[in-house]
Structures are given as C-alpha cells and as structure tokens.
Amino acid sequence: MDQAVTGVETAARGSRRVTRSTLLLTAWVVAGLAVVLALVYALGGKSPALVTQAVVTGVLLGGVYALVSIGLTLIFGVLGIVNFAQGTLLTLSMYLVYALSGWSGMNVYLATLVAIPLLFGLGWLIQTTMLNRLMSAGETEGQLLVTLGLSLLIGNVLLLAFGGQPKSAPAPWNGNLTVLGAVAQVPRVVAFAGAILLVVALTVLLRRTRLGLAIRSVAAQPQGAALVGVNVRAVYALTFGLGAACVGAAGGLVLPFLSLTPSAGEQFTILAFVIVVLGGLGSVTGALVGGLTIGLVQTVGGLYLPGTGALLLVFAVFVLVLFLRPQGLFGSAQ
Amino acid sequence: MNRVGVSLAAAAAVILTAAGCGGSGSNTGQSSPSAGGGGTVTIGSIHPLTGANAGAGTLMDNAAKMAADDINAAGGIKSLGGAKLKISSGDSQGKPEVGQSEAQRLTQSGAVALVGTYQSDVTQNVASVAERSQVPLVIDVAVDDKILQQGYKYTFRIQPDATGMGTSGADDLADLSAKGGSPVKTVAYIHIQGAFGDSVFQAFKKQAQAKGITVAKEVTYPATNFNDATTQVSEAAAAKPDAILVTGYYPDSLLIAKSVAALKPDIKALYGIADGGFDDDQFPGDIGAAGQGILSANYHYNATSSQVQQLRTKFQQKYGKPMETAAVLSYQAVDVIAAGLDKAKSKDPKKLRDAIAGISVNNPLLAFNGPITFDSKGQNKNATVIVMQIQNGKVEQVFPDNFATTKLVYPAKPGQS
Numbered sequence: 001m002d003q004a005v006t007g008v009e010t011a012a013r014g015s016r017r018v019t020r021s022t023l024l025l026t027a028w029v030v031a032g033l034a035v036v037l038a039l040v041y042a043l044g045g046k047s048p049a050l051v052t053q054a055v056v057t058g059v060l061l062g063g064v065y066a067l068v069s070i071g072l073t074l075i076f077g078v079l080g081i082v083n084f085a086q087g088t089l090l091t092l093s094m095y096l097v098y099a100l101s102g103w104s105g106m107n108v109y110l111a112t113l114v115a116i117p118l119l120f121g122l123g124w125l126i127q128t129t130m131l132n133r134l135m136s137a138g139e140t141e142g143q144l145l146v147t148l149g150l151s152l153l154i155g156n157v158l159l160l161a162f163g164g165q166p167k168s169a170p171a172p173w174n175g176n177l178t179v180l181g182a183v184a185q186v187p188r189v190v191a192f193a194g195a196i197l198l199v200v201a202l203t204v205l206l207r208r209t210r211l212g213l214a215i216r217s218v219a220a221q222p223q224g225a226a227l228v229g230v231n232v233r234a235v236y237a238l239t240f241g242l243g244a245a246c247v248g249a250a251g252g253l254v255l256p257f258l259s260l261t262p263s264a265g266e267q268f269t270i271l272a273f274v275i276v277v278l279g280g281l282g283s284v285t286g287a288l289v290g291g292l293t294i295g296l297v298q299t300v301g302g303l304y305l306p307g308t309g310a311l312l313l314v315f316a317v318f319v320l321v322l323f324l325r326p327q328g329l330f331g332s333a334q
Numbered sequence: 335m336n337r338v339g340v341s342l343a344a345a346a347a348v349i350l351t352a353a354g355c356g357g358s359g360s361n362t363g364q365s366s367p368s369a370g371g372g373g374t375v376t377i378g379s380i381h382p383l384t385g386a387n388a389g390a391g392t393l394m395d396n397a398a399k400m401a402a403d404d405i406n407a408a409g410g411i412k413s414l415g416g417a418k419l420k421i422s423s424g425d426s427q428g429k430p431e432v433g434q435s436e437a438q439r440l441t442q443s444g445a446v447a448l449v450g451t452y453q454s455d456v457t458q459n460v461a462s463v464a465e466r467s468q469v470p471l472v473i474d475v476a477v478d479d480k481i482l483q484q485g486y487k488y489t490f491r492i493q494p495d496a497t498g499m500g501t502s503g504a505d506d507l508a509d510l511s512a513k514g515g516s517p518v519k520t521v522a523y524i525h526i527q528g529a530f531g532d533s534v535f536q537a538f539k540k541q542a543q544a545k546g547i548t549v550a551k552e553v554t555y556p557a558t559n560f561n562d563a564t565t566q567v568s569e570a571a572a573a574k575p576d577a578i579l580v581t582g583y584y585p586d587s588l589l590i591a592k593s594v595a596a597l598k599p600d601i602k603a604l605y606g607i608a609d610g611g612f613d614d615d616q617f618p619g620d621i622g623a624a625g626q627g628i629l630s631a632n633y634h635y636n637a638t639s640s641q642v643q644q645l646r647t648k649f650q651q652k653y654g655k656p657m658e659t660a661a662v663l664s665y666q667a668v669d670v671i672a673a674g675l676d677k678a679k680s681k682d683p684k685k686l687r688d689a690i691a692g693i694s695v696n697n698p699l700l701a702f703n704g705p706i707t708f709d710s711k712g713q714n715k716n717a718t719v720i721v722m723q724i725q726n727g728k729v730e731q732v733f734p735d736n737f738a739t740t741k742l743v744y745p746a747k748p749g750q751s
Contacts, residue, residue, distance in 0.1 A: 050572050057564040064561065156384065164389030165655065166584050168620045176596045183564065183596045257592070258561065259585035259620075263386045267559055299565045307527040307554040 022285050025330055029289050033296060046303055049181060054299045056182040062295025063192030064254055068268045069275040069287040070198055071246030076273075077282020078219040078239045081131065081143045086272060088151040089244055090265030093119050093251025095158055098169050098260055107172045109190070112252025116245050123244025126150065127237040135236060151266075159262040171256030187256040194253040195288065198246060202284045205242075215239055219282055274318050280331025289329060293317065374420045375411065375681055377402065377671055378440030379664070380433055380450035380460055383425040390660050391452055394474060395423050396653050397661035398449055401668035411672060413679040419672060426451055430459040437463035437471075445469065446683045447674075449667040452660065454478035454529060461489040470687040472670055474663040477608060478529045482711045488687050490708050492666055492700070493633045494717035496530060496608065500537025502719045503607035503631040507577070508545040510629075510721060510733045514744030516602055518577045522551040522570035524563075524590060525581040534581045534608050550575050555586065563589040564596065571599035580606045587611025588620055595624030595749050602745035606630035613722040613729050615656045625724045627746030629732075632719050635662040636701040637731050637739050645699065659700070666699050670706060701737045 041051055068090060075083045093115050100111035130150075134142040171187040178184075206212035217225040218235045226232045251265070258264060275294055279286025297317050302310035321329065379398040382391035402419035410416040422445055424436030433456035437448060441463065448464055448471040451457045457476035464471035465486045473481070473491040477499070482491060494502070511518040523538070525531035531554065539549050551573035553566045567590060570578050578601055580590055587609055594604055604627075606612035612630035621628075635657075636642050645665065649657035657665075670690065675681070678689035695706040704716035721733035725740060732742035 047572060050568055053568040054565045057562055061562045159384060159388055163655070164387065164392060165616065166389065166588075166620075168588070170622070174622075183568075185564075185592065185596050188562070257589075259588055261386060261585075262388065267561075271559060298559075299562070302555075302565055303569070308556040311556055311559060 022283075022330060026285065026289060029293065029329060033293065037296075037300070040300060040303075044303070050303065051300065052180055053182040054303055055296065056179050056184055058296035058299035059292060060184060060188040060192050060295070061299060062292030063195040064188070064250075064291075065268070065271060065275055065295050066288045066291030067191060067195045067198065067250035067253060068247070068265075069272045069279070069291055070195075070202065070284055071243035071250070072272050073276040073279065073282055073284060073287045074202075074239055074246070075243035076276050077280075078215055079127075079131075079135075079143075079236055080140060081147065081240075082140065082273075083147045083243070084144065084269065085126075085147040085151040085154065086243075086247060087265040087267070087269035088154045089119065089123075089247045090251050090254075090268060091158060091260075091262060092122075092154050092265075093248040094255050094258075094260050094264060095162060096248075097252040097255050098167060101169055108169055108252060108256055109172065112249060115252055116248040119248030119251075120241040120245035124237045124241035126244070127240035128233075131240065132233050132236060135233070155262050155266070162262065164262060166259040166261050168259055169255050185257060191253040191257075194249060195291070198249055199284055199288045202242075202246070206284065211238065271314075274314070277328055278318055278321050280328030283328070283330035286328060286330030373410075373416070374418050375414070375675060376420045376422050376440075376443075376445045377668060378424055378437070378445035378448040378450075379421050379668075380424040380426050380436050380440070380448060380456075381452055381664075382428040382456075383423070385428040387428050387452060390658070391426075391428075393653070393655055393658060393661040394452060394664040395421075397649065397657060397664040398474075398668050399423075400649060400652065401665040401672075405668070405672050411675045413676045414681065417675075417681070419668070421668070424450075426453070426456045426460075428453060428456065430455045433457075434459035434463055436460075438467075441467040441469045446681050446686055447472065447671045449474055449664060449671065451476060454481065457481055461486055464488045467683075468687070469683040470671070470674070470690055472667040472690070474667040475660045477534075479533055480529065482713055486712065487691075490670075490690055490712040490714075492663055492670065492698075492706055492714050492717065494719060495713060496533035497537040498713075498717060499608040499631070499633070499719050500534040500539075501541040503534070503605075504538045504541035504545055504547065506631050506719065506721050506733060507579075507603075507605055508542075508547060510742060510744060511577075511602065514742065516745050518547055518602060520548045520550040520573070520575045521577045521579050521605075522553065522573045522575040523549055523579045523581075524553045524555065524566050524570050525579075526557055526583065526586060527554045528557055530608075531581050538579070538607060555582070560586055560589070563593040566590070567593040567597055567599070571597055571601075575601060577601055577603040577605050580604070580609050580612070583610040584614060584617075585611075588617070591621050591625060591628060591748070595621075598749075601747060604628050604746075604748045606632065608632055608719070612724070614658060615729055618724050618727045618729060621724075624749045626726070627743060627748050627750060628724045629744075629746060630722045630729075632722065633659060633663075633717065634701050634720055634722060634731065635659050635699055636737065638701075638737055639697070639699070641697070642699050662699050666706070669699075670695055701731065 072086045075081055096115045097111045101108050130146050131143050173186050175186050176183050214230045214235050222232050275290040279290030294314055297314050298310045301313040379395050381394045399421045402421045406418045410418045424440050426433035437460040451460050452475045454476045458481055465488050471489045477496045479495045479497050525535050553569045555566050611617050612628050613632050618625050646657045673695050674686050674690040678685040698706050701720045702716045703718050706714050709715050720737045722729050723732045730740040731737050
C-alpha cells in the first residue's frame with residue numbers, strides 16, 4: 001500500500017516535469033512557426049492580406065486536423081494499435097450526428113453531445129470483444145488487420161444505409177467572423193474551439209485523475225502497471241473508448257462544413273498518422289501542435305506551391321522533424 | 335518506433351492486397367455466355383458502385399438498367415426478333431485496374447458492348463480492353479480528351495470532351511456577359527489538378543484569348559485532402575477579376591462556393607465550366623442562399639424536352655433519387671447501343687461497332703446541337719455545353735435561349751437576388 005502511494009507521488013512529480021518541458025517545447029515550435037511566418041510576410045512577395053488569410057485558414061484547418069488526430073494518438077500511443085478504422089469511425093460519427101439531427105430536428109452540436117457517449121461505447125466494445133484478445137500475443141499485425149477489416153465493414157454498411165450521394169448538415173450558426181482582416185467561417189471557428197477544449201479536457205484527465213495515471217502507466221509499462229494492480233485490459237478498453245469518443249466529437253464538429261460521403265473520413269487517416277507521429281505518440285498536446293503545423297504548412301505553403309505541392313511540403317516537414325527528433329516533437333525518447 | 339514501422343509496412347501491404355483482390359470478389363450476377371443464348375443480349379455496365387463516387391455510379395448503373403427495361407418493354411431489339419437486353423453490372427471501385435479486370439470479366443462472359451465509367455482514368459483502361467477484345471465501349475461520362483486520341487476504333491463518347499467544354503464554356507461566357515450588357519474582360523480560374531482540370535483550363539484559356547478575355551490568375555488545388563478553399567478563393571479574388579471560374583468535383587465546388595460567400599469578392603459572376611457541383615440538383619439545397627446566381631457551363635439533360643421530364647419523374651419514382659445528367663447519359667448510352675444493335679441486325683460486337691460508328695440518334699436526351707453522331711475518333715460531333723444558373727434554390731437552364739427554362743440573371747454576384 002505504501003509503495004503504491006509513493007509510486008503515485010513520483011508519477012505526479014514526474015508529470016509536473018513533463019508539463020514544464022511540454023510548455024518549453026510548445027514555445028519553441030510556436031517561435032519557429034512565427035519566424036517562418038515573419039519571413040513569409042517580409043520576403044514572401046505576397047500581399048499581407050493574402051498571407052493573413054492563409055494563416056487564419058491554416059490555423060482553423062489545423063484545428064480540424066488536431067480534432068481528428070487526438071483520438072488516434074491515444075490509441076496509437078497507449079495501446080500501440082495502428083488503428084486504420086479511425087477515419088471510418090470519423091465518418092460513422094458524422095453520419096450518426098447527421099441522422100440524429102435529421103430525425104429529431106436537433107441542433108448539430110447537441111447531436112454531437114449525444115454521439116460522443118455512443119462512440120465511446122462502440123470503441124469500448126471493439127476493444128473488449130475483439131482487440132483485447134489479440135493484445136497479449138505481443139504482435140501488432142493482428143490488431144491492425146482487425147481495424148482494417150472494421151473500417152471496410154463500417155464504410156460499406158454506411159454506403160448501403162445512406163447511399164453515396166454527398167450530404168450536408170447545416171450549422172445552427174452560419175456567417176463569418178473577421179479576424180485581423182481575414183475571414184473565418186463560424187462553424188470552423190466552433191470546430192477550432194472544440195479542438196482546444198478537447199485538448200484541455202484530455203490533458204486534465206491524463207494528468208490529474210487516477211484514470212489518467214492508470215492510462216499513462218499502462219502506456220509506459222503494461223506489465224509493471226498490472227503488477228501494481230491496474231486492470232490493464234479495462235484500461236485498454238477505456239482508452240480505445242476515449243479515442244473513439246474524440247472522433248465522435250470531431251465528426252459532429254466538422255460535419256457542418258464538409259460534404260458527407262461514406263469515405264469522407266478516410267482522407268484524414270494518412271494525415272492523422274503523420275500528425276500523430278510528428279507530435280509524438282500518445283501526446284495530446286503533440287496532436288494539437290502537429291495539427292496546427294500541418295494546417296499552416298498546407299495553406300501558407302500552398303501560396304507558393306499550389307495544388308499537390310502543398311502536400312509535398314507537408315511530408316517534407318514530416319521527414320525533417322523525424323530526422324531531427326525521431327520520437328516526434330512531444331514524444332519521450334525510449 | 336521500429337515496431338510501428340513494421341506495422342505500417344504491413345498495413346500498406348494489406349491495403350494493396352485488398353485492392354488487388356477486390357475485382358474478383360465483387361462479381362454481381364454470374365452471367366451465362368449470352369452471345370449465343372437465344373433471346374438476350376448482354377451489355378456490361380461498369381461504374382464505381384463502391385468508394386468515394388459510389389453515389390453517382392449507382393445511379394448511373396440504375397439508369398442503364400432502366401433503359402434496358404424500357405427497351406424490353408417496348409418490344410426489345412426489333413431486327414433481332416425482339417431480343418431482350420440484359421445489363422450485367424461491374425464495380426470499378428473507382429480504380430483503373432479494377433475497372434480493367436471487370437471489363438475483361440464482362441467481355442469474356444459474353445457482353446456485346448460496354449457502357450461506363452464516370453472516371454477518365456478508369457475509362458482509359460476499359461477502352462484498351464474494349465479495343466483488344468473488339469467489343470464497343472460507349473462512354474457515358476469521362477471527360478479526358480486523351481481517351482479518344484489513341485486511335486481506338488471501338489470507343490465512342492456521347493458527352494463533350496474537356497477541350498470541347500473549355501472552348502464552348504469560353505464562348506458562352508463571352509456571349510452571355512455581352513448580352514447582359516457587362517462583358518467579362520478578366521477572370522481568375524480555380525481548378526483541380528490533374529488531366530481533367532488542366533485540359534478544361536487550357537482549352538478555355540486559348541478560346542478566351544480569341545474572345546478578348548484575359549486569365550488574370552490561375553489557382554490550382556490538389557485532388558486529395560482538400561478541406562478548405564478560403565486560401566484559393568482569396569488568391570483568385572486578389573487578382574480583382576470580373577468573374578471567378580471553377581472546374582472541380584462536387585465537394586470542392588461546395589467548399590469554393592462557401593468561401594466565395596464568406597469573402598464576398600466584387601465579381602460579376604461565379605461561373606463553373608464542366609464543374610461537378612454547381613449544376614447538380616442537390617447543390618442549391620446544400621449551399622443555401624449563398625448559391626443564388628451561380629452560373630455553370632456544362633453538358634446537361636435537356637430540361638425543355640417533355641420526354642426527358644417524364645423519364646426523370648419515372649426514375650425518381652423507381653429509385654427515390656433525382657436522375658442527374660450522368661445518369662441520363664448512361665440511359666442514353668444504352669439507347670445508342672440498342673439503336674446500333676437494331677441497325678446491325680446482329681449480336682456480333684464487330685458488326686455492332688460498325689453500326690454505332692455510322693449511327694445518327696435523333697432527339698438526344700441531352701441539350702446538344704443535334705443528333706448523336708460520331709466522328710472518326712468516336713467523339714459525338716454535336717455534343718456541347720449549355721449554361722445553368724441557380725435561381726431561388728433551383729438549377730435552371732438559362733443560356734442559349736433555345737434551351738432556356740427561365741431568364742438569365744446577369745451580372746450575378748453570388749448570393750444576391
């Protein structure tokens with residue numbers, strides 16, 4: 001008993017140290033981005049209004065990327081599962097919110113609040129009934145195949161149920177805000193705020209609660225966690241559930257400004273993996289900073305390298321970061 | 335890190351394998367070799383029935399089936415003793431290699447003709463199969479010029495190609511803006527990257543110069559991971575053009591129209607050319623009031639024809655979805671093949687090919703300049719675009735006058751009634 005208490009205290013102290021280094025790193029990344037942006041403004045040869053618009057668009061787009069990546073980083077970081085169903089779960093939650101708001105006439109964002117626990121339940125179910133059986137085998141291929149199969153299954157069920165015609169759901173608040181002379185569509189600003197809120201909520205959960213402690217201990221050393229009495233399988237299931245719940249929030253928040261098709265979420269899968277690895281496995285802050293970086297690179301870079309060039313730039317930044325910091329921006333060296 | 339790397343590599347391998355296996359797994363309705371099978375003639379219909387474009391693909395497949403049903407109900411192919419048409423469906427999944435294997439499967443199992451495929455790259459592969467197996471392919475939708483530039487003898491296209499649409503899109507823009515009393519002099523052009531967007535743009539630019547219209551700015555965007563058009567639209571607006579032009583697919587067009595509504599550039603027209611969104615009947619509902627006045631030059635079903643109106647009502651009743659232009663084209667393609675069979679008086683694909691090459695189908699279901707008849711390359715000579723406009727939440731035909739369902743509103747700053 002004594003030992004367990006000391007363990008918690010050490011972990012708490014450790015977590016404060018981690019928080020400080022996280023802040024420092026965030027400052028570094030923000031400073032780096034600021035320098036690049038200052039250079040673009042000063043020497044880029046583009047009109048300042050255009051660059052400002054690209055920056056605002058990029059930050060908002062980064063919020064969307066962060067929303068999609070947060071759930072993935074939990075699942076990838078804690079469970080070590082390459083979850084190929086993440087994009088499809090996003091699509092599923094979009095359809096869920098679409099259907100809920102369609103049937104009941106509910107506001108999209110209220111419907112999102114309903115979708116979050118439903119997705120949590122689904123994630124929990126997937127982990128307990130399917131993936132937990134494969135966790136002890138010590139290999140990752142089995143889980144990967146299960147998630148890939150799930151993604152095909154869910155995608156095709158959605159196609160069967162809703163057809164492939166693009167659908168859209170109106171946001172309760174439309175219109176535009178003006179930020180520093182640049183235009184921002186209100187639903188995108190709401191999604192961005194949602195991303196920040198989600199990051200804060202998850203950080204508090206992971207750093208300040210017993211459940212968070214259990215999740216972090218399982219991520220660091222499952223066997224050790226089991227030895228001190230953590231129910232590892234239950235934590236796995238809860239973590240997958242949390243990851244799915246994040247996607248539930250993301251789906252509802254992005255629905256008002258994206259066209260909904262049975263493959264709408266899949267396009268995010270690859271970028272989300274890039275962001276998760278860039279930010280560091282299991283780091284929620286990393287997912288946010290990674291998402292914002294990728295969003296900005298895509299829009300500001302798009303001013304100079306239009307079309308696919310911007311994506312090329314995204315992957316160039318990715319490779320560069322992995323070269324300089326193989327564990328990702330906020331990943332802990334192993 | 336290493337474990338993760340291995341998993342990712344494994345995942346990639348798995349995805350590739352899954353894609354490769356898809357073709358053989360999706361056989362729908364195993365068909366007996368029907369070329370010699372008494373009273374039926376099999377036509378293969380290849381469309382994306384799963385994947386991102388499954389919505390349009392499924393409607394097109396349904397339209398092909400409806401065409402066959404209608405022809406059968408009217409007595410089948412007369413010169414073949416009332417032989418019945420049977421549509422055998424293939425799922426391209428939107429992938430060229432899958433489309434190719436489906437084309438092989440269908441021709442080997444006795445299809446005397448193919449229709450398809452909605453996507454240019456898929457069509458390219460299917461056309462090469464058609465050529466090798468000497469089975470005619472009637473393209474319903476596929477825009478790329480290149481498909482018919484290979485010297486193929488067995489491929490025919492009903493809709494205008496990219497160059498044709500870019501050219502007549504420029505003509506119509508010049509004519510309708512002059513008619514509206516405020517000629518367009520400069521434009522900014524936003525288009526998707528790739529063969530489709532590039533070739534429409536190049537053709538437009540060439541013809542626009544001849545008409546005294548300058549392209550002040552060309553903005554391209556990638557075909558994947560395009561989730562926000564604000565940067566692209568603000569780049570286009572920064573050139574202070576008279577009109578912003580768009581060529582892309584449905585979700586992109588929606589993003590672009592929303593960004594135009596947000597940025598409110600001072601333009602006389604938001605004008606799509608061969609655009610997959612602006613003249614879709616679903617588009618006005620999705621964009622809302624911001625869509626008012628958006629123009630679109632595209633091939634389109636002929637809304638002024640009562641035959642087409644009846645056909646669309648029937649389709650809506652049967653399948654519960656509106657019959658878009660793409661689906662009308664699939665219907666038309668099966669019609670053309672039926673007319674070819676009737677003329678050839680034979681189920682032999684080679685004779686059918688010769689019959690289609692010399693055919694003239696009157697009163698096309700599409701708003702074209704005249705009957706469907708093919709040039710030496712297989713392109714329908716009378717295919718053209720007309721201009722549609724979103725007015726009061728509906729897509730109306732507005733230009734030229736002989737196809738107009740309502741009056742053109744111009745200048746048309748988007749979102750203003």
